[in-house]
Each structure stands twice: as structure tokens, then as C-alpha cells.
Amino acid sequence: MKYSLYQESRQGGRKSNQDRVGHAYTSEAICMALADGMGGHAHGEVAAQVLMDVVLGMFEKLARPRLADVTEFLLDGVYAAHDTINTYASSHRMADTPRTTCVVCVIQDGQAWWAHVGDSRLYHFGPNGLRARTRDHSAIQHLIDDGLASEDEITSHPDRNKLYNSVGGFMLPNIELSPGVLLGDGDVLLMASDGFWSQFKPDEMLTTLRVYPVRVAVNQLLEHAEFRAGDYGDNLSVVALRCGEDRPEVDPAALNDFKLDGFTTELKALEGKAAQQPAMSDRDIDKAIEEIQAALLKHQLETK
Amino acid sequence: MAAQIPDPLPTGFQLGEYAIDRKIGGGGFSMVYLAFDPAGLPVAIKEYLPDGMVGRDGDGTVRPISEDKEKTFRQGMKYFFDEGRTLANIRHPNVVEVVNFFRANETVYMVMRYERGKTLQRHIHDLHEEPMREGFVRASFVQLLNGLREIHAQRLLHLDIKPSNIYVRQDGSPLLIDFGAARHVLLADQKYVPMYTPGFAAPEQYNQRDRLGPWTDIYGIGASMYTCIAKRPPPPANERLEEDKLGSAAKDFAGTYSPDFLALIDNLLRLPYTERPQSVFSVQKRLIELVPAHARPAKQSLMEVIKQKLTQPL
Numbered sequence: 001m002k003y004s005l006y007q008e009s010r011q012g013g014r015k016s017n018q019d020r021v022g023h024a025y026t027s028e029a030i031c032m033a034l035a036d037g038m039g040g041h042a043h044g045e046v047a048a049q050v051l052m053d054v055v056l057g058m059f060e061k062l063a064r065p066r067l068a069d070v071t072e073f074l075l076d077g078v079y080a081a082h083d084t085i086n087t088y089a090s091s092h093r094m095a096d097t098p099r100t101t102c103v104v105c106v107i108q109d110g111q112a113w114w115a116h117v118g119d120s121r122l123y124h125f126g127p128n129g130l131r132a133r134t135r136d137h138s139a140i141q142h143l144i145d146d147g148l149a150s151e152d153e154i155t156s157h158p159d160r161n162k163l164y165n166s167v168g169g170f171m172l173p174n175i176e177l178s179p180g181v182l183l184g185d186g187d188v189l190l191m192a193s194d195g196f197w198s199q200f201k202p203d204e205m206l207t208t209l210r211v212y213p214v215r216v217a218v219n220q221l222l223e224h225a226e227f228r229a230g231d232y233g234d235n236l237s238v239v240a241l242r243c244g245e246d247r248p249e250v251d252p253a254a255l256n257d258f259k260l261d262g263f264t265t266e267l268k269a270l271e272g273k274a275a276q277q278p279a280m281s282d283r284d285i286d287k288a289i290e291e292i293q294a295a296l297l298k299h300q301l302e303t304k
Numbered sequence: 305m306a307a308q309i310p311d312p313l314p315t316g317f318q319l320g321e322y323a324i325d326r327k328i329g330g331g332g333f334s335m336v337y338l339a340f341d342p343a344g345l346p347v348a349i350k351e352y353l354p355d356g357m358v359g360r361d362g363d364g365t366v367r368p369i370s371e372d373k374e375k376t377f378r379q380g381m382k383y384f385f386d387e388g389r390t391l392a393n394i395r396h397p398n399v400v401e402v403v404n405f406f407r408a409n410e411t412v413y414m415v416m417r418y419e420r421g422k423t424l425q426r427h428i429h430d431l432h433e434e435p436m437r438e439g440f441v442r443a444s445f446v447q448l449l450n451g452l453r454e455i456h457a458q459r460l461l462h463l464d465i466k467p468s469n470i471y472v473r474q475d476g477s478p479l480l481i482d483f484g485a486a487r488h489v490l491l492a493d494q495k496y497v498p499m500y501t502p503g504f505a506a507p508e509q510y511n512q513r514d515r516l517g518p519w520t521d522i523y524g525i526g527a528s529m530y531t532c533i534a535k536r537p538p539p540p541a542n543e544r545l546e547e548d549k550l551g552s553a554a555k556d557f558a559g560t561y562s563p564d565f566l567a568l569i570d571n572l573l574r575l576p577y578t579e580r581p582q583s584v585f586s587v588q589k590r591l592i593e594l595v596p597a598h599a600r601p602a603k604q605s606l607m608e609v610i611k612q613k614l615t616q617p618l
Contacts (some may be wrong), residue, residue, distance in 0.1 A: 279378030280385075285407060288385040292405040295392035303395075 001110070003030070004246035006215045009237035011221055012195055012229060018044040019193050019237035024056045026065035029108040031056060032239045036120050036193040038099040038166060045166045047098035050088060052079040055104055059097045068107045071177060074115040075298035076177050077104060078167060085168035099166035103134065103191050107241070111180040112189060117173045118163045123198050124181065125188040125209060132181065137165035137174065155198045158244070195234030199225040213246045310353055310360040313337060315362060320408055322349060322415070325579070333484055334384070338418065346418040347403065352384040352411045366411040381412060382591045387483045388414050390460055398451025400481045417477060422529070425468035428535055438561050442591055444470075445529060447477040449588045452525070455480070456584055458516050463516070465524030466504040467531050503527060503537030507575050510542045518584060519577045525587065526572025526580075532567070533557055544575060564594045 011017040018037030023030065035051045039043020055077040059067070067073045081102075101118025114122050119136035135141055136154075139162035143149035149157055167173045183189075188209050200221065208217045218238050225236050270271040280288070312327040312335055313319065322339040328348065330336040335351045357373045357380075358366045368374035391402040391414075404415035424444070428436065448470060455462055462469075464485035485499035500509045506523035508515040517532040523541075530553060531537045538550050550573065554566040568590055574580045579589045 172481055279375045280381050281378075285381070285385075285412065288389070289405055289412070292385070292388045292392045292402075295389070296402065296404065299392070299395050 001028070001107075001243075002245065003241055003243050004214050005030070005032070005239070005241045006218050007032075007237075007239040008218060008222060010226060010235065012226060012233040012235050013231045014233075014235055016045060017235045018048055019195070019235040020048040020052045020154040021191075021239050022046070022052045022056050024059050024063075024240060026063045027299070028065040029059075029063045029067055029106060030241070031059040031063070031104065031106050032189075032191060032241050033102065034120055034191045034193060035100045035102040035167075036118070036195075036235070036237070037207050038101065038118075041099045041169075042094065042096045043098040044100060046088065047085045047100035048102075050085050051063045051078075051100055051102050051167055054081040054084050055102075055217075057104040059106075059289055066108055067106065070113045071181070074104055074106065074177060075175055076112060077115065078102065078115060078173060082173055088136060089168070097169050101163065101165075101193075102167055105184065105189060105191060106188075109184055109201045112178075112183055113180050114178045114189075115175050117165050117167050119194050121192055121194075122178075123188075123190045123192070123197075123202060123205065125190065125202075125206050126184055127186060129206060131187075132178070133202065134176065134178075136163075137176070138163050152245055156244070172277040181242045187243045189241045189278065193235060193240045194240055195229065196222070196225050198234075199228045199236075209242075211247065213248070214240045214242050217247075309312075309355050310358055310366065313351070313364055319364075319413065320348065320406060322347065324349070333380070336497050340417075341415075348418045350414045350416065350439045352381055352413070353388070354380050358411075364409045366409050382414055383434075383484065384414070388412075388459075390483050394458060396451050396454040397477065398448055398453060398479055400479055400483075403470055419471060419473050421471055421473040421479075423481075424466050424470040424472055424478070424532070427472060428467055428532060430533075435560050440476075441529060441532045442478070442565065442594065444472065444478045445525065446588055446591050449584050449591075451478075451480045451524070452521060453584045453588070456521070461516055462521050462524070463509065464499065464501055464504070465521055465528055466537075467528050470528065475580060502540035502542075503531075505541055506577065507541040507545055508577055510545075515577060517577070517582075519580045519582055522572055522580050522584065522587060523577075524583075525584075526569055529569050530573060533561060533566075539574060541575065548575070562594065568594070584587065 005023060007021045007023060009017060009019045020035045020037070021033070023032040025031070033052055035048035037046070037048035058077050058080060059073070062068070062073060085100070086097055101120040103114060103116040103120040103122050105112060105114040105122060114134070116122065116134045117137065119138050121136070122134050123130060124132040138183065139159040140149060140154055140157045143157070143159065144151060144154065154160060161166045165174050187234070188203060188296050190209070205221060208221055211217070211218065218240050222236055222238065226233060229236070313324045315326050316326060317324040319339065321342050325338040325340060328336055328338045330350065330353070333352070333354055335353045337349045337351065339347050341347055353366065354377065357377045358368050360366055368377045388402060388405045391400065392405065395401065401417040402414055403417055406413055406415075452462065462483065462485070464473060464482065465480070469480065469482045471481045504524050504527040506520045508520055527538050533553065534557070538544070544550055553569045554563060557566055568587075572580055572587065582591070584611065597598045
């Protein structure tokens with residue numbers, strides 16, 4: 001299976017980065033994970049890191065080279081991460097249990113399955129636009145579902161940061177699973193933390209992803225998101241995968257036009273008078289540079 | 305034997321006050337990099353780096369591969385300086401702008417203003433089968449010839465005009481680049497290293513180097529315009545002198561382009577230099593005066609209509 005994958009996590013304006021991204025793969029399966037350690041509880045980065053280690057570690061152990069049951073793996077992985085976080089908290093005598101949101105996605109046999117907890121999202125883009133995205137486990141999503149708030153309020157509503165579902169903590173996470181989805185050539189799966197997705201409408205992500213290779217597109221989107229979020233913006237993380245051939249690199253600066261025309265300037269060997277010309281000495285070189293610098297300076301002064 | 309091409313400077317290399325980003329072109333005589341100046345602005349840096357003469361150490365230093373190559377390396381450097389000197393004395397919107405020139409890594413560097421865009425060669429290539437619009441070709445060359453006029457006014461000849469040495473900025477304005485072959489005319493002690501590109505070089509560049517003049521660059525302009533419409537350059541001038549297989553653009557491309565435009569190209573590509581237009585200005589004039597490709601009768605202005613109504617005989 002051919003695919004291109006790119007992941008990146010940025011601190012944004014925060015003092016630390018509590019987001020974690022990661023992926024693992026075998027010859028027949030890929031597992032991508034993203035976790036956003038929750039603020040408001042201590043050591044969110046610990047919870048996010050433990051989830052990464054547990055889920056990806058389990059994938060590496062079980063995918064040989066395929067997973068026997070993807071759904072079972074997704075559930076087992078996230079539950080195991082939950083238990084490990086709680087054990088870690090009690091063995092380290094932590095006053096509060098660290099918590100994290102997460103989204104984990106497995107691709108195998110040309111299909112994708114994903115599981116999520118909290119407000120880390122997965123977007124599935126096809127040739128005609130957005131095919132699917134995860135629903136957040138947040139108070140605001142409830143309000144939207146009940147018709148009490150609009151989709152536009154998701155980034156501004158006072159209840160936007162209230163999550164009722166997490167990995168780590170007293171309550172078992174309520175893991176939402178997707179059915180297996182067939183992937184088409186060129187489809188893009190994009191996983192993101194709220195620091196990233198809150199800055200974009202899906203169409204904006206799509207227009208950039210359509211044009212550029214995933215690496216370039218994700219970087220551009222991160223630049224925009226970071227700029228829009230301002231000096232005190234949240235951590236931002238993305239894992240993106242494109243099925244099949246990636247978009248070509250189109251940076252005009254990368255084009256080497258020299259190779260393009262078979263007609264290259266020919267430099268004839270030094271002959272006759274030219275061949276007897278003395279080679280430039282170090283002094284000649286310095287003198288020539290001085291002369292050019294003087295001409296450049298003259299023009300600079302003229303323009304001023 | 306294939307010439308040994310030294311490695312380019314690596315990404316992130318600190319070259320004086322400039323940070324190298326990546327190689328963006330070059331070959332034969334030099335390498336061109338995209339780099340950033342201390343203010344974070346992009347520049348294009350050209351490094352004197354002739355093929356098959358030098359290698360590069362781990363720290364970026366350029367070393368001649370043998371003692372006699374060292375002599376040739378230092379001789380060739382003179383031509384790199386000639387280009388720098390030429391460009392340092394020209395400020396024109398249609399000529400590449402040199403902003404700095406310095407010595408480092410045992411070789412020399414020319415820093416130019418970086419322009420977003422692509423070469424005319426790339427434009428031709430990207431069109432594939434689609435014909436290049438006559439309006440685009442004409443508008444580009446009329447502007448480009450402003451730059452060439454400035455060069456001729458400085459008593460210089462470019463001598464290597466071809467689509468890959470014509471850069472088109474994103475706003476569509478063209479720019480002459482690569483003055484590696486440019487020469488002073490009317491200098492008594494001419495010591496040439498003949499440098500030319502087959503297909504674009506005029507016949508006198510092959511056999512009568514004392515007859516070079518503005519008409520020589522005009523042949524290059526004609527060959528470049530021909531390449532825009534034919535998607536391939538004309539046959540090399542030395543072959544044309546023996547047996548001319550070029551044919552006439554006026555016949556071969558009739559229908560797609562206007563007859564006057566094609567006749568002009570044929571005229572620029574005449575083999576005897578005396579039969580070509582003798583100055584860039586006259587070429588420009590003809591390009592401007594050509595009837596627009598899809599000329600429409602000018603619409604009468606409202607004032608004219610009213611005037612006509614009022615003055616019509618009763």
C-alpha cells in the first residue's frame with residue numbers, strides 16, 4: 001500500500017507542549033495516534049505520553065504484520081492506556097490523575113478504523129470534500145446536537161472547553177468507534193488537536209491539502225493556525241496521511257531549469273590569447289571585488 | 305568522460321551573513337542557491353564552481369583537483385568577475401539585480417535579488433501541447449527589450465539570450481538573467497572565451513567574432529520567440545549555414561499566429577546579420593505597431609455618436 005504521512009506538534013504560545021503525536025507501521029498496517037493532555041488537571045503531558053507508548057507499543061506487538069481484529073485492538077489499546085495512566089498516578093502519589101483526549105486510527109486492507117475520546121478529531125477528506133469527521137465529547141457538541149448552539153459557536157461558546165470523556169481519571173473512557181471505511185486513492189485522513197482544528201473550517205484545510213504534498217500542506221496550515229491563535233495560543237498537533245501518490249512538490253524555487261533544456265551554454269576551451277592570460281592572483285581577486293563593491297555602493301547611494 | 309560536479313553547499317550552511325536554503329539551479333560554470341540574508345529576505349547566490357576542476361571539502365571549501373586545474377580555475381574566475389562587474393553597473397527592472405559580491409570558501413560569490421517566478425523555458429515546458437498566446441509573447445518581449453536596450457546602451461552584448469536565461473516574474477514582467485557570456489564591444493584587447501548555446505547563437509558567434517553587435521542579440525531574441533511558438537529552438541546556425549532546414553515561421557505557423565508577427569520572427573532569424581533589424585529599438589517598435597492578434601474595430605465613443613448625430617446633413 002502506498003501512502004504519505006506527516007506529523008508535527010507545536011507548542012504554540014503555551015509554556016509546555018502537552019500534545020503528543022506518533023505512528024507505527026508494518027508492511028500491511030499503519031497505526032496513527034494523537035493525544036492532547038488535558039489542562040486543568042496536573043501533568044497532561046504524562047497522560048498523553050503514556051497513551052502514545054501503550055497504544056503504539058501494543059500495535060508493534062500485535063501487528064504481525066496485520067492486526068487480527070482492528071476494533072478489538074482500538075478498544076484494548078485505549079483501555080490499557082487508561083489503566084496505565086491511573087496506575088502511574090497512584091504509584092507516583094499524584095494528587096490528581098492526569099487525563100488526555102485521544103484519537104487513534106488504524107489502516108489495513110485499504111480500510112480505515114478510528115477511535116476517539118474527547119475533542120481530538122479525525123477528518124476524512126475524499127475527492128468531493130469532507131467525507132466524515134469525529135463528533136467531540138464536549139458540552140458544546142451536546143448543545144449543538146440538541147439545536148441549542150450553532151456550529152460556529154464551537155470556538156467561542158463558554159462551554160467549549162468542558163469535556164465529559166477522557167483517558168485517565170475515575171471514569172472509564174467512553175470510546176467512540178467508527179465502522180471500517182474504505183479508502184479511495186488520494187483520500188486524506190487528518191488527525192488534529194483542538195488547538196489546530198479550532199482555527200479552520202474543513203474547507204480551508206481541504207483547499208490546502210488538495211494543492212500541496214502533505215508535508216507542505218500541514219506546515220502551511222500550522223503556520224496559519226499559530227498566527228491566528230496569537231501569542232497565547234494552545235498547543236497544535238497534526239498527523240496527516242494521504243493514500244496513494246502524494247501531490248508533487250510545486251515550489252517554483254525548487255525547479256532547476258538548467259536540466260530542462262538540453263541546450264546548455266558551451267564554454268570553449270581557452271585558446272590562443274586567452275590561454276596565455278595569467279591566472280588571477282589573490283590580489284587581483286581582492287581588487288576586482290573592491291571594484292564591484294564600489295559600483296554597487298554607488299548605485300545604492302543613488303537610489304537613496 | 306563525465307565532468308565531476310562538486311557537491312552543493314548543504315542546507316543551513318552559513319555563508320558569511322547568508323544562510324543557504326537549497327540549490328535552485330546552475331551548472332557548467334556555477335551553482336545557484338536560494339539563501340536568506342540577516343533580515344530574513346530571500347536572495348539568489350551564484351557560486352563560481354566550474355565542472356571538472358574542483359572538489360569540495362567537508363567544511364565547504366572549494367579545492368582544485370590538480371595543480372594545472374588550479375591555474376584554469378583562476379583564469380576562468382576572471383569571467384565570473386566580468387559578469388559581476390557588468391551587472392553591478394546596471395540597474396534596470398528587466399535586468400537581474402546584483403546586491404553583493406564576495407569571496408569565501410576559496411571561490412567567489414555573487415548575491416542577486418531573489419525574484420518569484422519561473423524561466424520562460426519552464427513556461428514553454430509547462431504548456432505542453434497548448435500554443436503560447438501571441439499576446440503573452442509580444443508583451444513579454446516588448447518589456448524584455450527595454451532591459452536589452454539598457455545593456456546595449458552600456459556598450460555590452462548579452463550573447464546568450466535564450467528562454468532559460470529569461471525569467472518571468474509572478475506579475476508577468478520579464479527579466480534577463482545569466483550574463484556569463486556578456487562582453488564589452490569595441491574593446492581593443494578582446495580576449496574571448498567563446499560561450500554560446502547552439503540554436504540560439506547567431507552565425508557570427510561561430511565564425512566571425514569581430515562582427516558581433518546588437519544584431520547578434522537580436523538573433524537570440526528571434527530564436528527565443530521562435531521557441532515560444534514552435535516549442536523547440538531553431539537548428540544551430542552553423543548547420544543552417546550549410547543547409548537551412550529552418551523553413552519559414554510565416555508558413556509553418558500561419559493560422560495560429562498573426563502574419564506580421566511571424567514575418568518579424570523570420571526577419572530576426574535571418575542568417576546574414578545585415579539583413580536583421582540593426583537595433584533593439586526598431587524591433588520593439590515593430591512589436592508594438594503590430595496589429596493586435598485579434599483586433600476588433602474600436603468602439604465609437606458616446607461623444608462621437610452624439611457629434612455625428614448633430615452634424616449629420618439634413
